[in-house]
Amino acid sequence: MITLAIAGKPNSGKSTFFKASTLIDVEIAPYPFTTVSPNVGITHVRTKCVCKELLGEFCGNCVRGERFIPVELIDVAGLVKDAHKGRGLGNEFLDNLRRAESIIHVVDASGSTDADGNIVNIGSHDPVEDVAFFEEEIRMWVFGIIQRNWRKVQRRIELEGAKAERLLTEQLAGVGITETQMKAALSKTMKTANGDVKNWDDDALKTLATHVVEESKKMLIAANKMDIAPKEFLERLKALDRIVIPCSAEMELALRTAAKNNIIKYLAGDSDFEIIADVTNAQRAALERMRRLLREFGSSGVQECINRAVFDLLDHIVVYPVEDENKLCDSVGRTLPDAFLMKRGSTARDLAFAVHTEIGQSFLYAVDARTKRRLSADYALKNNDVIKIVHTR
Ligand SMILES: Nc1nc2c(ncn2[C@@H]2O[C@H](COP(=O)(O)OP(=O)(O)O)[C@@H](O)[C@H]2O)c(=O)[nH]1
Numbered sequence: 293m294i295t296l297a298i299a300g301k302p303n304s305g306k307s308t309f310f311k312a313s314t315l316i317d318v319e320i321a322p323y324p325f326t327t328v329s330p331n332v333g334i335t336h337v338r339t340k341c342v343c344k345e346l347l348g349e350f351c352g353n354c355v356r357g358e359r360f361i362p363v364e365l366i367d368v369a370g371l372v373k374d375a376h377k378g379r380g381l382g383n384e385f386l387d388n389l390r391r392a393e394s395i396i397h398v399v400d401a402s403g404s405t406d407a408d409g410n411i412v413n414i415g416s417h418d419p420v421e422d423v424a425f426f427e428e429e430i431r432m433w434v435f436g437i438i439q440r441n442w443r444k445v446q447r448r449i450e451l452e453g454a455k456a457e458r459l460l461t462e463q464l465a466g467v468g469i470t471e472t473q474m475k476a477a478l479s480k481t482m483k484t485a486n487g488d489v490k491n492w493d494d495d496a497l498k499t500l501a502t503h504v505v506e507e508s509k510k511m512l513i514a515a516n517k518m519d520i521a522p523k524e525f526l527e528r529l530k531a532l533d534r535i536v537i538p539c540s541a542e543m544e545l546a547l548r549t550a551a552k553n554n555i556i557k558y559l560a561g562d563s564d565f566e567i568i569a570d571v572t573n574a575q576r577a578a579l580e581r582m583r584r585l586l587r588e589f590g591s592s593g594v595q596e597c598i599n600r601a602v603f604d605l606l607d608h609i610v611v612y613p614v615e616d617e618n619k620l621c622d623s624v625g626r627t628l629p630d631a632f633l634m635k636r637g638s639t640a641r642d643l644a645f646a647v648h649t650e651i652g653q654s655f656l657y658a659v660d661a662r663t664k665r666r667l668s669a670d671y672a673l674k675n676n677d678v679i680k681i682v683h684t685r
């Protein structure tokens with residue numbers, strides 16, 4: 293399963309974001325696995341299910357045509373200034389970041405928390421500063437690990453002729469980077485750094501750290517507290533060369549809680565809701581205030597953060613494996629039972645392995661359920677493909 297981390301300074305709204313995204317209505321997921329541990333939970337990406345298009349009716353595994361696919365979410369402890377020097381940065385923090393393929397950086401766009409996360413008046417702290425500071429902390433953390441191991445890496449390149457990408461991937465196991473990502477980071481660094489890898493100085497290693505972070509921890513910015521944020525702050529954040537999504541974790545939490553309690557009809561990511569219970573005047577006023585915000589911003593932004601992290605930052609697509617290419621069901625007749633998130637570029641064989649190792653090992657060919665055409669093992673999957681896998685066992 294894909295793992296996303298929510299990180300940022302204290303009081304930016306990380307835990308609220310976590311609670312909101314992992315609070316799941318039984319409509320979306322009728323199984324009780326929403327919270328794995330206090331700070332690890334299950335959230336979902338939302339996508340249009342292919343059932344209506346292909347079968348003319350809803351499949352029963354989506355909510356009126358909206359498909360929710362699980363993704364793991366980690367609420368990482370607050371990152372404070374100079375954390376990389378050991379201040380407030382415990383092992384748990386590092387372990388959480390290591391596991392995440394992508395980071396949703398929750399920024400307090402209202403400017404009501406200072407650099408260390410203390411509460412101040414709205415608009416008195418510039419959230420743009422938090423972005424640079426956070427990225428610098430992550431970069432310095434990675435640089436510290438590279439620097440600590442550098443002598444060893446140099447020696448092994450010299451004595452054993454070992455490949456830099458392999459050695460560095462091993463040394464950076466605590467960061468969580470693949471050899472392919474490391475190779476990309478090294479080749480980007482080579483464009484600006486002088487000389488041979490084994491002679492690189494601290495400046496070159498800092499550049500390497502920057503590229504390591506870029507390759508292995510794709511980030512987007514959740515400009516949180518949009519409900520109280522000065523417009524100017526939101527605009528300045530949006531002008532950054534990053535994916536910036538205005539959001540209100542608190543509003544999303546309120547809406548999902550109301551939906552769970554059957555007060556409103558609302559699906560995560562919706563741009564509106566319907567009140568379906570008797571509510572007090574105070575409740576109605578609060579709900580109408582939220583409706584205005586939803587209309588103004590298009591949504592609460594929380595679902596969009598999850599979706600864009602998975603589909604844009606991590607470049608994943610949705611693929612539906614089926615056993616019957618005509619009825620689009622599995623062996624017990626469940627229609628479109630599974631939706632898999634696969635990295636773009638994954639093949640039909642990769643999908644077979646994702647379904648089950650044995651199915652991957654005994655893969656013969658695949659069938660495109662739309663065209664009924666045979667697909668070879670190295671067929672590159674497309675978004676919303678419905679695929680039957682034919683195997684020997
Ligand atoms: N106005 C507003 N307040 C929020 C929002 N999200 C979180 N907060 C508030 O910000 C404070 C810190 O939230 P919390 O989730 O504990 O932050 P964390 O320290 O980053 O985990 C709490 O008082 C929240 O109610 C939001 O979208 N809008």
Ligand SMILES: [Mg+2]
Nearest residue numbers: 306307308370
């Ligand atoms: Mg928290």
